[in-house]
Amino acid sequence: MTNPKRLALLLALCLALGLALASTALAGNKFEDEVTAEKYAVLGANLAMQAMQGDYKLVDAATLKSWIDEKKDMVIVDTMPYEASYLKAHVPGAEQFLFPVPTMTKWDAKETDGKSEADFEKLLGPDKAKTIVIYCGFVKCTRSHNGAMWARKLGYTNVYRFPGGIYAWMGADYPVAK
Template sequence: MKRLIAFAALVLALTAFASPASALFGSDKFEKELEMEAAVVKYLGEAERGDYQTVDTPTLKQWIEEGKDMIIVDTMPFEDSYAKEHIPGALNFVFPIPDMDEWDASETSGSLEEFETLLGPDKDKTIVIYCGFVKCTRSHNGAAWARKLGYTDVYRQPGGIFAWKGAKHPTESAK
């Protein structure tokens, strides 16, 4: 009897270790797809509300290599993120994570006028705004406010610095 219990325990252990981790922890490809769908729908809603376009990491890298005339804005906190590493050439202007329907200088790097000065006088210039990662909404706030200021060619790079680093692209430091 002890052998049978030991054998059953061994078979159970081997089966558990041979199974994908998702089976052990209750997460499967269908649940992951549902999570992905929710993130995409949330992002699309933000982009629609903000009236901006989207640019992916490979295209942004290509634009930089081609010398495209644009302003890139990192919306992450200066000390905790931007100073350590950012996309080469990016400027920094911090935005909060929750939707910012009204301008609140205490939640940003400064006044609305300072943000407009950072973006420059050419309202048709390409503006690319990013933050940390897809679920981070700092870049949504930055892109939405750029559009509210009348900039016409505004993009949000959804993957942020995480996607940039994931693609093994070089970063700069402000230190």
């Protein structure tokens, strides 16, 4: 599992990133600025805590795009609903596998479109060391947390969560598949 030093470092990095983003993006009322800075800091800390709990790594849009451009051998999983999201836009090469928003502590096929752990493992493939990237819609969406956490529970060792999801991908003006 994850050690306390890794948690402290991850939390510090997320907090610093959140504060840096908030401070550079803001100008004006110091009280409103502080509310925004606090919002980013809490969001970063929550993301870091989820990553530690799930024992997976995080990847940003630019890095994922470079991996795709390099044709890195990986599985990309979109955890959003098929009709409402995946068909409209997804990261090129991504496969869809629905996960719920609330933390899924035990497998519940009702929450995964009737699919089982074995179905998820089949999608991810037999190579437990292969790079797995899991995303959902946006940073606050926790579907990707569930997918990454379950990939780790199934024994995959190189699991990444792309927290910005399809919104960050489109926000970076990267191409989408439909």
